Amino acid sequence: MKASVISKTTLRKNLRKMRREHVAAQPDAIRALLFHRPPAPLLAKIGDDAVIGLYSANADEAPAGGYAKFFHERGHAIALPAFTDQRATMTFREHTDPFGEGDLEAGPFDIAQPRPDAREVLPDVLFVPLIGFTASGERLGQGGGHYDRWLAEHPGRIAIGLAWDAQLCDALPTEPHDIALDAVITPTRMYGIS
Numbered sequence: 001m002k003a004s005v006i007s008k009t010t011l012r013k014n015l016r017k018m019r020r021e022h023v024a025a026q027p028d029a030i031r032a033l034l035f036h037r038p039p040a041p042l043l044a045k046i047g048d049d050a051v052i053g054l055y056s057a058n059a060d061e062a063p064a065g066g067y068a069k070f071f072h073e074r075g076h077a078i079a080l081p082a083f084t085d086q087r088a089t090m091t092f093r094e095h096t097d098p099f100g101e102g103d104l105e106a107g108p109f110d111i112a113q114p115r116p117d118a119r120e121v122l123p124d125v126l127f128v129p130l131i132g133f134t135a136s137g138e139r140l141g142q143g144g145g146h147y148d149r150w151l152a153e154h155p156g157r158i159a160i161g162l163a164w165d166a167q168l169c170d171a172l173p174t175e176p177h178d179i180a181l182d183a184v185i186t187p188t189r190m191y192g193i194s
């Protein structure tokens, strides 16, 4: 247990650095073209009424705003993680303005989130950020356990990672509570759904 916690911490540090360098080496004009719409094989699995969970990406994470606009235009409800404080359970609230983002405020992790009066919703399809992933869908996140806990409490959802290719790992330390992703999408590949 302890060894895996230590190696997760070291891995996070190394992977964050790799991610930062990967993104810094990428021309802004190229980045602006990526992650605009999900690959067709994934889209085929998403029902018309599905609530779509996304996230407010930081500068190094795979951007999720393009998918928010895409699914919003197709009539889906969009949801983003929301927290009342850093120790609170992660919930999802509706994000009604993916084009203007006027419905968001800074949350306790300094990540933009819907305001407390936004409708609480349960995503059917959850796109998740990550620090590292394997081809079989194992995920290393920020270490808060937020997504593992949420997915454990809400079984039967589709969970899809969004990542840069540089975040692919041969193997990751796994713990019993880790829940594998159904697929991971990068700018060049989709792992997991054929």
Ligand SMILES: Nc1nc2c(c(=O)[nH]1)N(C=O)[C@@H](CNc1ccc(C(=O)N[C@@H](CCC(=O)O)C(=O)O)cc1)CN2
Pocket: 016, 055, 056, 057, 058, 061, 081, 090, 109, 111, 129, 130, 141, 142, 143, 144, 145, 146, 147
């Ligand atoms: N964009 C985004 N939103 C997200 C997550 C995420 O990883 N990325 N989360 C994933 O669970 C949840 C929030 N949980 C979080 C847990 C820990 C830290 C954290 O430790 N952040 C570091 C800085 C990270 C960095 O340098 O990139 C910190 O505050 O020191 C952030 C968010 C839900 N929303």
Ligand SMILES: Nc1ncnc2c1ncn2[C@@H]1O[C@H](COP(=O)(O)OP(=O)(O)OP(=O)(O)O)[C@@H](O)[C@H]1O
Pocket: 008, 139, 140, 141, 142, 143, 144, 145, 146, 147, 148, 149, 152, 175, 177, 178
């Ligand atoms: N299903 C669960 N039930 C209870 N505690 C959990 C569960 N999943 C994760 N945790 C707790 O969260 C801690 C962090 O988990 P982990 O290192 O896997 O986070 P992560 O998936 O990288 O982070 P995040 O999902 O926030 O990006 C674990 O040590 C554990 O204590």
